[in-house]
Amino acid sequence: MDIKITEQADNLxxxxxxxxEEILDIIKNSESSGQKLKSKDGNTCIAKGASENxxxxxxxxxxxxxxxxxxxxxxxxxxxxxxKPVEYDxxxxxxxxxxxxxxxxxxxxxxxLGVTRPGPGLVxxxxxxxxxxxxxxxxxxxxxxxxxxEKRA
Amino acid sequence: xxxxxTVESLCPECLGKIGGIKYAENGQVYIxxxxxxxxxxxxxxxxxxxxxxxxxxxxEVNRSRARASLTDVEKGCPFDCGLCPSHKQDTCLxxxxxxxxxxxxxxxxxxxSSMDKSLDPDMETIRFMFETVKKCQNEPTCxxxxxxxxxxxxxxxxxxxxGKEVGINHIELNTNGRRIASDQDYFDKIASAGIDxxxxxxxxxxxxxxxxxTGKKLFDIKSEVINRCEKAGIGVVLVPxxxxxxxxxxxxxxxEFAGSRVPTVRGxxxxxxxxSGRAPSGREGRITILELLxxxxxxxxxxxxxxxxxxxLMPHAHCxxxxxxxxxxxxxxxxxxxxxxxxxxxxxxxxKTKKSIMGRWRGSEKDAQKSSxxxxxxxxxxxxxxxxxxxxxxxxxxxxxTDILPKNSRLGGGWADFIExxxxxxxxxxxxAFQDVWSYEKERVxxxxxxxxxxxxxxxxxxxxxxxxxxxxxLYRNAT
Ligand code: SF4
Ligand code: SF4
Ligand SMILES: [Zn+2]
Numbered sequence: 001m002d003i004k005i006t007e008q009a010d011n012l013x014x015x016x017x018x019x020x021e022e023i024l025d026i027i028k029n030s031e032s033s034g035q036k037l038k039s040k041d042g043n044t045c046i047a048k049g050a051s052e053n054x055x056x057x058x059x060x061x062x063x064x065x066x067x068x069x070x071x072x073x074x075x076x077x078x079x080x081x082x083x084k085p086v087e088y089d090x091x092x093x094x095x096x097x098x099x100x101x102x103x104x105x106x107x108x109x110x111x112x113l114g115v116t117r118p119g120p121g122l123v124x125x126x127x128x129x130x131x132x133x134x135x136x137x138x139x140x141x142x143x144x145x146x147x148x149x150e151k152r153a
Numbered sequence: 154x155x156x157x158x159t160v161e162s163l164c165p166e167c168l169g170k171i172g173g174i175k176y177a178e179n180g181q182v183y184i185x186x187x188x189x190x191x192x193x194x195x196x197x198x199x200x201x202x203x204x205x206x207x208x209x210x211x212x213e214v215n216r217s218r219a220r221a222s223l224t225d226v227e228k229g230c231p232f233d234c235g236l237c238p239s240h241k242q243d244t245c246l247x248x249x250x251x252x253x254x255x256x257x258x259x260x261x262x263x264x265x266s267s268m269d270k271s272l273d274p275d276m277e278t279i280r281f282m283f284e285t286v287k288k289c290q291n292e293p294t295c296x297x298x299x300x301x302x303x304x305x306x307x308x309x310x311x312x313x314x315x316g317k318e319v320g321i322n323h324i325e326l327n328t329n330g331r332r333i334a335s336d337q338d339y340f341d342k343i344a345s346a347g348i349d350x351x352x353x354x355x356x357x358x359x360x361x362x363x364x365x366x367t368g369k370k371l372f373d374i375k376s377e378v379i380n381r382c383e384k385a386g387i388g389v390v391l392v393p394x395x396x397x398x399x400x401x402x403x404x405x406x407x408x409e410f411a412g413s414r415v416p417t418v419r420g421x422x423x424x425x426x427x428x429s430g431r432a433p434s435g436r437e438g439r440i441t442i443l444e445l446l447x448x449x450x451x452x453x454x455x456x457x458x459x460x461x462x463x464x465x466l467m468p469h470a471h472c473x474x475x476x477x478x479x480x481x482x483x484x485x486x487x488x489x490x491x492x493x494x495x496x497x498x499x500x501x502x503x504x505k506t507k508k509s510i511m512g513r514w515r516g517s518e519k520d521a522q523k524s525s526x527x528x529x530x531x532x533x534x535x536x537x538x539x540x541x542x543x544x545x546x547x548x549x550x551x552x553x554x555t556d557i558l559p560k561n562s563r564l565g566g567g568w569a570d571f572i573e574x575x576x577x578x579x580x581x582x583x584x585x586a587f588q589d590v591w592s593y594e595k596e597r598v599x600x601x602x603x604x605x606x607x608x609x610x611x612x613x614x615x616x617x618x619x620x621x622x623x624x625x626x627x628l629y630r631n632a633t
Contacts, residue, residue, distance in 0.1 A: 079567075107567065117567035135490065143479055143486045144568045 001031055001062070009065040016070045022051060023058050023068060030058075037094040037103055037122065037131055046094065048131055059134065069134050071141045072112055079107035079118040083125050094131075096124035103131070110141070113148045154178045161595035163231070164188035165623045168590070170229065175594075177202040184592065196591040198471075200443050204459065205471070211463050211491045212470035219243045221289045223611050230599050231620075234613040234629065236289070242468050244290040244612060245602035248327075249282050250274075251312060252301040257329055257367050278608050279312055283319040285610040293322035297352060304332035310342035317347045325350040327392075330378035331371075337381070344385045350419070351382055355391035357403045358410045365399060383417040390419055395445060396426035396438035404445065405452020411580055412480045420581035427587040427619075442474055442586045449582070453485065457582065461487035468602040471594075473585035480578040588616040590623065605629075 005013070005020060013023060026049030030036040037046040044066065047058045055075070059067035083106065094103040101124050108121035108130050119140065122131040132141065157175040164171045166188065173186025175198070182199040199205040222238045230239060252273045274282070286294055296316060303309055303326060316324045326343065330353050333340045355375050356362050363371040382389045391411050395401055404423065411418045425440045446459040462474035479486040588597060593616070601614035613629045620628040 110568065115571070117571050119568040139486070139490070140568050140572065143572050146486070147572060 001027070003027055003060055004064045006064065009068065012068040016056070016068050017054070018051075018056055018068060018070065022049070023056065023065065025049070026056060027058050027060060027065075034098040035127075035129060036097045038097040040093055040095060045097070046131060048129075055132075057131070057134070057137070067134060069137045071110075071132055071137045072145050073110040073119075073141055074112065075121065075130050075132070076109040076111055076116065078123060078128075078130070079109050083123065092122050092133075094122055096127060096129060098129075099124055099126040101126045108132075112145055115148060117144075157182065160184055160186065161230075162186045162593045163590055163620070163628075164191050165194055165590045166191035168620075168622045168626070168628055170232075184594070194591060197441070198592060199441055204443050207491050208464045208474070209470045212467075217243050217291060219289050219612070220291055223285075223289065230595050231614075231617045231628065234611060234617055236604070236612045240599055240601075240614075242600045242602045244286070244295075244604045245468070246295050246297055246604070247286040247290060247612065248297050248299050248603065248605045248615065249279065249286075250299050250301060250605065251279060251303050251309070252305050254305040255300060255302040255329075256305060256331065257302065257369075273306065274608050276308070276311070276315065280315055280319065281610055282606045282608065283316050283321055285606060285612075286321065287319055289612065294320070295323040295325075296321050297325050297327050299327040302329055302331075304328050304339070307339075310339075310346040313343060313346035313348050323349045325352050325390075327352040327354075328378075329354045329371075330375055333381060334374040334377040340381055340385070344387060348387060350388045350390060351378065352390050352392055352422075353378055354394070355407065355421075356393045356395075357400045358406045359403065362400045362403060366394075379414050379417055383414075387417075388419040389414075389417055391421045392424060393421065394424050394426055395440060397440055398438055399426075401440065401445075401448055402452075404448050405454075408449065408453060408457070408485075408580070408582060411582075412485065412578075415480055415578045415580055418580070420583065423582075423584040425584065425586055427589045439589075442471075442584055445584055446474065456485040457487055460491050461489055462582075462584075463489050463491050467585070469597045469600045471586070472597055472601070473583060475581060475583040478580050478582065479572065480580060485580075587619070590620060593620070 003024060005023075010020070013020060027047050029049065030045070030047030036048070039045070043061055045060055047060070049056050049058075053072055053074075054070050055073075056070050057068065058065060059069075083104070090104045090106060092103045092105045095101065096103050103122040103124050105120055106123045107118040108123065109116055110119050110121075110132075120133070120136055122133060123129070155177045157177060160173050160175050162171055162173050162184065163169065164186075167190060169188060169190075171186050171188045173184055173194075175182065175184050177183075180200075180202050181197060182202050182205050183195055184198055185193060185195045187193040218241065219236050220243070222236050222240065224233050224235055224237045226237050226239050227233050230237070233239075236244075254268055254270065254273070283296065286296055298309075298312065298316075303312075306312070309326075313324055313326075324347065326348050328351060330351075333343070333351070353375065356366060358372065360370040360372050363369055379389055391407065393400060393404070393407055395404060400407075408421055411421045423445055425442070425445060426438050442462075443459070446462050449462075450458045457476060457478060461476045461478070463476070464470045464472075464474055467473040467475065475489065476487055477489050585603075586592075588594065598614045598616050601616060603615040604612035605615055605618040606612060607629075618629045622628075
């Protein structure tokens with residue numbers, strides 16, 4: 001797989017403090033293990049990796065790195081400990097590539113600087129893998145992280 | 154040329170109903186229309202077809218109609234206002250003009266101003282207008298007292314009190330702020346009469362701007378209004394009229410200023426100049442929504458980007474755009490983004506969400522008592538409703554604030570709650586692109602939710618009310 005990194009994507013990497021080799025590694029690992037989210041049309045994937053205190057996500061197509069986002073929060077697990085049935089439609093637009101299961105929108109507990117709260121995640125009911133969406137990471141989590149850093153500083 | 158759709162519009166010369174097409178050319182969007190008697194007219198609607206389409210894709214609304222219509226369908230839209238039975242959207246905000254008088258004499262004002270006190274509607278007429286709103290608008294009822302300059306009236310406190318007696322839930326005052334800043338006693342009376350918010354004309358943060366439009370230095374006056382509202386616990390929305398060669402270069406500083414006065418300042422509502430009534434001839438000052446958003450992006454050094462403005466809370470995808478942003482010591486952290494797409498309707502989650510929102514956004518106990526608005530009200534002009542009173546299946550304007558946040562935040566408010574509890578500093582930045590006779594689209598007005606209440610008790614969509622032909626002759630205002 002030959003993933004192109006455009007100038008724009010490169011800037012995203014820099015903004016997030018992620019190195020090129022790092023992101024390519026994350027993609028490579030996901031591709032070989034199959035542990036990733038795939039969009040329903042199969043054109044876009046999300047791979048997840050970790051470096052020190054950062055969780056890194058790569059959004060990519062077969063040819064190109066489309067987006068990069070990160071969160072410092074640590075995902076502890078499903079809120080409430082297990083996946084119970086809910087009355088609302090919780091299917092996300094993503095599929096766990098390894099299990100072929102539609103990832104569910106469920107609250108997961110996330111912790112940062114000693115504060116733990118639930119927040120929406122994308123969860124595979126079969127293998128239990130948990131992801132955070134770009135929207136959530138870039139807005140809510142980022143804001144919360146900034147507030148905590150300011151408060152605890 | 155790539156056709157987009159047909160449009161129903163009006164002739165700028167004769168205000169006759171004419172048809173036309175909307176099309177894209179060189180990446181821009183135009184309306185071209187033809188009057189059999191006056192020829193054809195072409196108007197630029199958007200500089201970027203990509204953005205135009207994105208706004209449409211990101212737009213979703215649950216419409217609800219008004220409780221009662223007041224006129225019949227006779228001559229066809231827009232000549233039957235209203236609301237006539239074919240109007241598709243309930244009132245979000247009813248504008249009640251209590252006087253035509255004004256002490257300012259601005260260069261761009263669309264209200265025709267006189268100084269004749271005897272022409273003001275009397276208390277009985279105003280009560281009738283309020284009662285009409287109570288009768289036709291779904292709960293909660295929201296009124297903006299406007300003019301002219303409403304503070305020209307000494308009996309404004311009684312008018313506000315009467316509105317509350319009639320049972321109007323939210324009453325805000327559209328004002329230039331001069332009397333409020335200078336007459337504390339008058340302001341106290343307005344406050345104790347129960348005014349919920351001040352909609353403050355605020356064109357810039359430097360006196361240069363005010364000198365241009367009014368020949369007066371007004372910045373200190375505007376600040377003083379905010380100070381007084383802060384003490385009284387009344388929220389303020391800054392309302393800059395924006396035009397090229399006027400204050401477009403200052404929009405970023407206006408937003409920064411607003412951020413520095415949060416939470417008293419709840420929002421900034423930019424109103425691009427539109428050409429009706431007393432606006433200068435020629436339309437060179439006119440700007441589109443996209444031009445404004447690009448300026449905001451540039452002047453906030455990318456903190457608020459074009460993509461952070463969504464059509465949520467607007468009655469139509471092209472009537473306006475809204476951005477909700479958190480402010481912290483480092484600047485703005487926008488919570489809205491078009492890339493997050495349209496909202497998924499989630500009916501059964503909705504009632505839960507609503508409950509959590511009602512709790513979440515009600516604000517502190519003290520604030521809740523002070524005004525029905527709670528601490529955080531969406532103050533885009535289409536959405537003046539108190540969030541604590543939202544109904545789920547409502548008009549566009551009754552959408553809970555979390556609906557414009559990333560869809561999945563409706564799952565649970567852990568971190569979102571945390572943010573809200575941690576800081577009280579939010580700003581809603583919005584803009585509405587009023588239509589003029591050139592850009593006019595019937596599809597927009599028939600979905601309009603900003604309605605002017607006439608003295609004989611009808612509702613006229615704001616854009617129709619202020620619509621004129623190219624000579625300044627009104628379609629509705631002063632036409633009765
Ligand atoms: S704008 Fe609304 S009320 Fe007026 S004529 Fe058209 S549909 Fe009827
Ligand atoms: S007042 Fe005009 S711009 Fe605003 S919602 Fe109504 S039609 Fe649209
Ligand atoms: Zn799986």
